[in-house]
Amino acid sequence: MHAISSVPAAKTTAFFNQAGVSRCMGSHGAPMLYARNTEIYGDGEEAEFIYQVVTGAVRTYKILNDGRRQIVGFYLPGDVFGLEFGEEHESSAEAVSNSTITVVKRSFFVSLADRDLEVARQLWSMTKSGLRRAQKHALLLAQTAQERVAAVLLEMFERSGKLSSFELPMSRQDIADYLGLTIETVSRTVTALEAKGAISLQSARRIAVTNHQALRRLDS
Amino acid sequence: MHAISSVPAAKTTAFFNQAGVSRCMGSHGAPMLYARNTEIYGDGEEAEFIYQVVTGAVRTYKILNDGRRQIVGFYLPGDVFGLEFGEEHESSAEAVSNSTITVVKRSFFVSLADRDLEVARQLWSMTKSGLRRAQKHALLLAQTAQERVAAVLLEMFERSGKLSSFELPMSRQDIADYLGLTIETVSRTVTALEAKGAISLQSARRIAVTNHQALRRLDS
DNA sequence: CGACTTGTTGACACTGCTCAAGATACGTGG
């Protein structure tokens, strides 16, 4: 159902940037391969697993009544997602690009947390990260198109380790649905940022930040 | 510093809609009075307390670089706020109207959580509520002005116990800053909703929902 | 009653959306 294919158990060189539970996920979880655009879980399904991106990228989203897709968040290597409030997922998740993802039983951690305070603290901490992320997202959506796009590019730039150039895993449509804009506005805005000299496009997806300060000023 | 005046210890008939810690706050916390528009805590201050609204209403907000105020959330009787991620508040809080608020030491619960799993679960649960709230807010901000305003009115209507008419504690400016709109757009939109027959204005702040379905359709 | 705060309305500007066309990149089969 999930279009999952298992991956050779060989290397598990996860890019862990969180301690404790995340590390634990490496040892207890199964690394799985998800092809580009395949579903990882669906809105309303039982929240059976917790996930951590090892390589690739993931988007979570909701379909609104009017049919529009609103992307709730993007998850990059090291990020944990699918840790829901209750027993059901409140959004759907898909692989943005071909991804390796560590999957562990949610019930494993939840019951472990009943005995181990450290685990309980870790679960709480991951929810706190999610809250911080969601509040930042809400602030973003109250800004202008330029500020929103600049913020996404800056975020990706920083997550890339501030490389001289980096690859956007997501499409213009993904960015648009994350920022509450149209694909045309995102495209035009990226072009405008290049015209301003803030960035330089090597291809539509490959971007170099040429003026960090200019981008920063637009972001907030 | 906080412009707090203590309140007669007489009645503590808090409107508790959460179990456990919330209830605990009633017994361990000091009920305080905050006058309209006074600060409860400031962005960047040490997160020394956790708060629960007993009567009145509270707003939390951030001042953005460009000077605009973005309201992060409104809190009504029963709601808990100020439970931050780290050791510092990441927003400011003010009383929207004269309010009674139960205040307890954050460290009290945090250290209690080290010994009591139930308390740990409760703290986690409160953060989960905050996350759900923040995600809903983000979804709202990606909608049209009518949908945003309708959603706020609907929310207040439901929180009021679906009374035939209810009082908005917050100003148009507060609503505008919560929804990422201008005060004029909020005002015009409310007028438009009345023209559509969805609501009826007894005064600017006193509203009756005359067509629940119409409002629901606009919301999402 | 008068001053001040809050809310409403109007005219116009501007940002971002819609619809449409074209360009570029990408995957697939020959």
Next chain:
DNA sequence: CCACGTATCTTGAGCAGTGTCAACAAGTCG
């Protein structure tokens, strides 16, 4: 390896929704 078909991205023109600026109305408090 090339040629084609398809998905993705860019650009343009016109329009709709929201913001800006300004005037006025209503409500509130002394």
